Amino acid sequence: MRLGILTGGGDCPGLNAVIRSVVRAATTHYGSEVLGFRDGWRGLLEDRTTPLDVAAVDGLLTRGGTTLGSARVAPETLNAGIAQMKGVLAAHGVDVLVPIGGEGTLTAAHLLSQAGVPVVGVPKTIDNDIDGTDLTFGFDTAVSIATEMIDRLHTTAESHQRVLLVEVMGRHAGWIALHAGLAAGAHLTLVPEEPFDVAEVAKIVEGRFDRGDTHVIGVVAEGAHPRPGSMPLRDGGLDEFGHRRFTGVAQQLGEELERRTGKEVRTTVLGHVQRGGTPTSFDRVLATRFGLHATIAAHEGAHGQMVALRGTEIELVPLARAVAKLKTVPPRRMAETGAFTG
Ligand SMILES: Nc1ncnc2c1ncn2[C@@H]1O[C@H](COP(=O)(O)OP(=O)(O)OP(=O)(O)O)[C@@H](O)[C@H]1O
Ligand SMILES: O=P(O)(O)OC[C@H]1O[C@](O)(CO)[C@@H](O)[C@@H]1O
Numbered sequence: 001m002r003l004g005i006l007t008g009g010g011d012c013p014g015l016n017a018v019i020r021s022v023v024r025a026a027t028t029h030y031g032s033e034v035l036g037f038r039d040g041w042r043g044l045l046e047d048r049t050t051p052l053d054v055a056a057v058d059g060l061l062t063r064g065g066t067t068l069g070s071a072r073v074a075p076e077t078l079n080a081g082i083a084q085m086k087g088v089l090a091a092h093g094v095d096v097l098v099p100i101g102g103e104g105t106l107t108a109a110h111l112l113s114q115a116g117v118p119v120v121g122v123p124k125t126i127d128n129d130i131d132g133t134d135l136t137f138g139f140d141t142a143v144s145i146a147t148e149m150i151d152r153l154h155t156t157a158e159s160h161q162r163v164l165l166v167e168v169m170g171r172h173a174g175w176i177a178l179h180a181g182l183a184a185g186a187h188l189t190l191v192p193e194e195p196f197d198v199a200e201v202a203k204i205v206e207g208r209f210d211r212g213d214t215h216v217i218g219v220v221a222e223g224a225h226p227r228p229g230s231m232p233l234r235d236g237g238l239d240e241f242g243h244r245r246f247t248g249v250a251q252q253l254g255e256e257l258e259r260r261t262g263k264e265v266r267t268t269v270l271g272h273v274q275r276g277g278t279p280t281s282f283d284r285v286l287a288t289r290f291g292l293h294a295t296i297a298a299h300e301g302a303h304g305q306m307v308a309l310r311g312t313e314i315e316l317v318p319l320a321r322a323v324a325k326l327k328t329v330p331p332r333r334m335a336e337t338g339a340f341t342g
């Protein structure tokens with residue numbers, strides 16, 4: 001059998017570990033071949049490939065990013081290119097395609113599957129917002145990095161009696177903010193799922209200083225936004241791929257808080273540092289198990305599915321179900337932060 005593999009969307013620690021796992025499992029368990037497509041769907045559309053054998057994936061377990069590269073393609077271009085991609089896959093004799101990516105990549109995988117291409121998806125994202133799987137690899141690494149950074153901000157904040165706002169990634173879902181906030185003892189956590197009221201945030205800040213506390217650490221997901229009428233937030237519009245451009249919610253909230261409370265506020269935007277470097281051991285194991293089980297599914301004819309972590313086991317979930325909605329932070333999980341807020 002010949003497998004095709006590609007990585008789509010933003011990079012994520014653990015992508016290389018999945019590639020290595022698929023190649024090793026396919027070649028050593030099944031005597032199959034693996035062909036890599038470069039730069040996500042773009043490489044498949046443009047027929048840019050790289051053969052992958054065990055030697056080619058040596059050392060990939062610990063390396064961040066993706067050696068196959070990743071690029072975004074406008075969904076309209078991708079929709080119009082389905083026949084072309086089918087032609088490229090047939091020309092290379094690819095029996096099953098294994099796309100590794102977030103909800104966009106998996107949506108495209110579902111379209112190809114509906115068009116008759118045997119596909120087994122692998123979910124990735126530091127945001128942890130893919131439905132149908134308990135976790136995605138990359139999330140644990142991102143939370144670990146964010147936690148270490150927030151730990152460091154506590155000491156400088158208390159030295160200057162400041163409010164320190166930390167903006168973490170999380171476009172539609174606040175999982176990174178929630179977990180890093182709990183792990184690092186944040187006094188305030190703002191997520192996209194629950195629009196914030198700046199007056200309430202200012203009250204929390206003032207309450208801490210009134211009680212004699214030295215500082216405030218607030219974790220703000222990049223996709224967090226104020227309740228209508230609460231405070232203005234600049235609109236960055238959409239980029240060419242239809243993604244909302246962020247305008248720095250933490251910075252804008254910080255300026256508003258300084259005005260309202262008279263306290264000094266500093267803002268740190270963690271950005272892509274959360275996505276860089278080597279995956280944690282947890283993510284290496286999850287990525288390796290995803291790659292192994294995707295390879296098994298591909299050889300057993302379980303197509304149109306995505307590998308998923310359910311409890312401690314790796315299971316298969318229909319792609320249609322996985323892409324139907326995003327997995328956002330439920331209110332009960334945000335309510336758990338209540339005891340630690342303020
Ligand atoms: N609705 C869609 N229809 C067809 N193709 C799509 C669709 N959404 C996304 N894609 C394709 O999948 C690619 C990857 O999607 P996207 O850029 O959203 O990354 P992702 O896989 O969701 O990862 P990330 O977590 O970085 O967002 C897009 O560039 C586009 O080519
Ligand atoms: O800067 P890029 O690569 O376009 O992507 C940024 C986005 O990708 C993610 O890292 C993963 O979805 C988001 O948290 C973030 O908004």
Ligand SMILES: [Mg+2]
Binds near residue numbers: 009
């Ligand atoms: Mg996406």
